[in-house]
Amino acid sequence: xxxxxxxxxxxxxxxxxxxxxxxxxxxxxxxxxxxxxxxxxxxxxxxxxxxxxxxxxxxxxxxxxxxxxxxxxxxxxxxxxxxxxxxxxxxxxxxxxxxxxxxxxxxxxxxxxxxxxxxxxxxxxxxxxxxxxxxxxxxxxxxxxxxxxxxxxxxxxxxxxxxxxxxxxxxxx
Amino acid sequence: xxxxxxxxxxxxxxxxxxxxxxxxxxxxxxxxxxxxxxxxxxxxxxxxxxxxxxxxxxxxxxxxxxxxxxxxxxxxxxxxxxxxxxxxxxxxxxxxxxxxxxxxxxxxxxxxxxxxxxxxxxxxxxxxxxxxxxxxxxxxxxxxxxxxxxxxxxxxxxxxxxxxxxxxxxxxxxxxxxxxxxxxxxxxxxxxxxxxxxxxxxxxxxxxxxxxxxxxxxxxxxxxxxxxxxxxxxxxxxxxxxxxxxxxxxxxxxxxxxxxxxxxxxxxxxxxxxxxxxxxxxxxxxxxxxxxxxxxxxxxxxxxxxxxxxxxxxxxxxxxxxxxxxxxxxxxxxxxxxxxxxxxxxxxxxxxxxxxxxxxxxxxxxxxxxxxxxxxxxxxxxxxxxxxxxxxxxxxxxxxxxxxxxxxxxxxxxxxxxxxxxxxxxxxxxxxxxxxxxxxxxxxxxxxxxxxxxxxxxxxxxxxxxxxxxxxxxxxxxxxxxxxxxxxxxxxxxxxxxxxxxxxxxxxxxxxxxxxxxxxxxxxxxxxxxxxxxxxxxxxxxxxxxxxxxxxxxxxxxxxxxxxxxxxxxxxxxxxxxxxxxxxxxxxxxxx
Ligand SMILES: Cc1ncc(C[n+]2csc(CCOP(=O)(O)OP(=O)(O)O)c2C)c(N)n1
Ligand SMILES: [Mg+2]
Numbered sequence: 001x002x003x004x005x006x007x008x009x010x011x012x013x014x015x016x017x018x019x020x021x022x023x024x025x026x027x028x029x030x031x032x033x034x035x036x037x038x039x040x041x042x043x044x045x046x047x048x049x050x051x052x053x054x055x056x057x058x059x060x061x062x063x064x065x066x067x068x069x070x071x072x073x074x075x076x077x078x079x080x081x082x083x084x085x086x087x088x089x090x091x092x093x094x095x096x097x098x099x100x101x102x103x104x105x106x107x108x109x110x111x112x113x114x115x116x117x118x119x120x121x122x123x124x125x126x127x128x129x130x131x132x133x134x135x136x137x138x139x140x141x142x143x144x145x146x147x148x149x150x151x152x153x154x155x156x157x158x159x160x161x162x163x164x165x166x167x168x169x170x171x172x173x
Numbered sequence: 174x175x176x177x178x179x180x181x182x183x184x185x186x187x188x189x190x191x192x193x194x195x196x197x198x199x200x201x202x203x204x205x206x207x208x209x210x211x212x213x214x215x216x217x218x219x220x221x222x223x224x225x226x227x228x229x230x231x232x233x234x235x236x237x238x239x240x241x242x243x244x245x246x247x248x249x250x251x252x253x254x255x256x257x258x259x260x261x262x263x264x265x266x267x268x269x270x271x272x273x274x275x276x277x278x279x280x281x282x283x284x285x286x287x288x289x290x291x292x293x294x295x296x297x298x299x300x301x302x303x304x305x306x307x308x309x310x311x312x313x314x315x316x317x318x319x320x321x322x323x324x325x326x327x328x329x330x331x332x333x334x335x336x337x338x339x340x341x342x343x344x345x346x347x348x349x350x351x352x353x354x355x356x357x358x359x360x361x362x363x364x365x366x367x368x369x370x371x372x373x374x375x376x377x378x379x380x381x382x383x384x385x386x387x388x389x390x391x392x393x394x395x396x397x398x399x400x401x402x403x404x405x406x407x408x409x410x411x412x413x414x415x416x417x418x419x420x421x422x423x424x425x426x427x428x429x430x431x432x433x434x435x436x437x438x439x440x441x442x443x444x445x446x447x448x449x450x451x452x453x454x455x456x457x458x459x460x461x462x463x464x465x466x467x468x469x470x471x472x473x474x475x476x477x478x479x480x481x482x483x484x485x486x487x488x489x490x491x492x493x494x495x496x497x498x499x500x501x502x503x504x505x506x507x508x509x510x511x512x513x514x515x516x517x518x519x520x521x522x523x524x525x526x527x528x529x530x531x532x533x534x535x536x537x538x539x540x541x542x543x544x545x546x547x548x549x550x551x552x553x554x555x556x557x558x559x560x561x562x563x564x565x566x567x568x569x570x571x572x573x574x575x576x577x578x579x580x581x582x583x584x585x586x587x588x589x590x591x592x593x594x595x596x597x598x599x600x601x602x603x604x605x606x607x608x609x610x611x612x613x614x615x616x617x618x619x620x621x622x623x624x625x626x627x628x629x630x631x632x633x634x635x636x637x638x639x640x641x642x643x644x645x646x647x648x649x650x651x652x653x654x655x656x657x658x659x660x661x662x663x664x665x666x667x668x669x670x671x672x673x674x675x676x677x678x679x680x681x682x683x684x685x686x687x688x689x690x691x692x693x694x695x696x697x698x699x700x701x702x703x704x705x706x707x708x709x710x711x712x713x714x715x716x717x718x719x720x721x722x723x724x725x726x727x728x729x730x731x732x733x734x735x736x737x738x739x740x741x742x743x744x745x746x747x748x749x750x751x752x753x754x755x756x757x758x759x760x761x762x763x764x765x
Contacts, residue, residue: 024299074331076323
């Protein structure tokens with residue numbers, strides 16, 4: 001039996017036909033039932049076959065997570081649903097752009113921090129930078145917190161995308 | 174597609190009808206308007222598809238539901254854009270909740286006007302997304318045929334449900350390709366629900382069945398949706414196991430009501446023996462039911478001593494509200510067949526000693542005779558009216574629809590169903606106003622049959638405009654109104670849960686139903702006293718055309734037995750004497 005008490009965070013990867021209304025159906029499935037979406041990214045990944053991949057991070061009891069996977073799988077345009085969190089080992093990445101406005105010592109320090117996080121500088125002015133940083137979500141959160149202590153910041157994050165390690169390929173079945 | 178297939182170009186509206194003909198559609202329930210005029214024009218010239226003009230789009234969907242549930246075929250609806258589509262929403266939601274296969278064509282403003290707040294524009298695909306199994310906004314003529322074909326496939330396969338095709342007017346008018354499918358091969362489909370259960374799972378299921386000492390079979394609407402074959406298979410299974418069997422509201426008819434293994438309906442207004450068998454069983458075989466809250470009562474105390482198997486075609490139904498020990502994904506008819514075959518392989522035989530003891534216990538509960546009532550004096554007991562209706566129609570080919578309320582529950586309790594597809598009621602959504610239009614759909618599908626809408630006076634008023642449809646097509650529908658001058662079910666809850674404060678639940682200013690029948694050219698009858706009852710039913714049944722029978726029943730009768738909301742199966746209230754001892758908990762009051 002499933003344990004219904006514990007909240008778990010899962011990253012799901014869903015391959016769907018890229019047709020109108022698909023994203024609305026996916027989002028509606030969550031909102032209509034009060035399920036969480038922590039992040040969601042979507043983009044076409046195969047132009048000839050018109051397939052999109054939706055990566056969604058959600059949290060809930062094991063029963064709810066199971067329910068979400070089944071409901072996603074049931075959608076007419078869905079080809080596959082992978083639960084990266086319970087499957088074989090996987091990688092997850094997120095990209096963030098962070099603009100920081102600061103001067104003097106703080107400006108120097110922000111560059112040093114960015115360097116240690118392997119962030120790239122996309123834009124600079126006399127009192128600002130735009131950094132690009134990729135990594136797992138906790139690394140990005142840590143980076144944002146540090147930047148926040150050094151100046152005023154603006155943040156844009158893509159949300160998580162991920163896939164399994166190894167030679168297994170998720171194809172249209 | 175093979176090369177023998179030729180592509181013909183014709184206006185979209187004609188393509189729509191051609192594809193529907195190929196899908197076996199013989200009747201459409203609809204209502205015209207500006208955005209579907211091209212389809213109505215094509216219908217005008219069409220000889221094979223019959224159009225039934227309803228009087229409200231909600232009724233079109235319910236009629237299609239009645240048609241679908243009584244035939245097993247897809248029900249088809251045609252409505253205009255904007256208000257036509259929004260009026261259909263209740264029906265679509267009803268069909269989604271009760272897994273009824275419906276294809277609903279909605280007109281839409283021309284493509285170039287979408288998004289401009291054009292006259293009678295509504296975001297139909299947005300509005301209907303949560304109340305359909307799937308929906309399409311058909312923007313490209315070259316996808317028209319494929320979209321319609323997929324819509325029918327999606328509506329009828331897996332767990333059935335409603336599908337909307339939103340059709341901009343230009344798509345209906347412009348030429349579109351139509352390919353006649355000469356080959357008998359089914360089209361390749363991307364939607365492929367699993368219908369055959371896995372062998373290993375069936376093996377495991379039979380192993381578990383062998384351990385059962387106090388088993389119960391709990392069957393649901395899936396048995397009906399699976400087709401009559403599933404009911405036959407259930408019959409076999411019940412005979413081979415000798416197991417007690419209960420059915421949900423949606424499953425009634427899957428096992429003949431007079432089968433000695435049948436315990437009656439379970440759940441909130443189910444029988445004492447069915448609910449106590451559920452509570453005390455050590456093994457539960459759920460066949461195509463979904464652990465609805467009307468059935469389970471308080472979840473924490475639902476069948477606490479049992480191992481559970483749940484067979485369902487919808488994987489998302491399994492472990493949704495009740496954790497089970499084994500889920501079997503597949504068509505329930507196929508699943509029962511597979512179980513029967515595997516039972517032979519594993520030489521299953523029921524545990525005779527345990528079964529004798531279990532049946533003794535069950536017969537003890539059954540002997541409480543929880544549906545007993547007393548017809549004393551001249552005032553007609555509602556239970557009596559259903560009982561007599563049942564007894565007097567036994568030798569007929571009878572189909573029953575209902576509205577929602579006490580009368581619906583009494584119908585479920587006192588009308589016996591012996592075959593699947595004979596009982597059409599709004600279970601999941603509980604839609605007042607369902608029964609009259611549903612009866613229209615049933616009667617269209619079965620012109621020779623006796624079709625009865627068991628109605629309440631309040632529900633009847635919700636879609637009574639359909640009397641006009643009934644009159645137009647001279648449908649011999651019998652409208653049997655249990656008139657208690659109350660929204661009886663609401664009144665009952667107010668009595669039991671809200672200190673008898675009868676807030677807004679009185680049915681005031683009712684029409685004279687006999688005169689109402691007269692204005693539509695129908696026969697109107699009234700039974701005011703118990704002595705009139707048989708005569709009125711007899712005259713109603715002897716009448717060739719439609720009849721409204723106003724059955725004046727006991728006004729403040731409550732529907733028992735009842736599991737109060739928030740209570741468990743073994744905490745049933747059996748009748749008015751019982752009611753004072755069992756008060757409804759604060760948590761229970763929150764529930765509906
Ligand atoms: C469309 C709709 N509105 C409201 C309700 C809530 N409701 C459930 S039963 C009921 C009363 C039904 O009264 P009536 O048709 O006279 O049936 P009775 O219970 O008296 O047999 C109401 C208002 C409902 N089920 N459907
Ligand atoms: Mg009433």
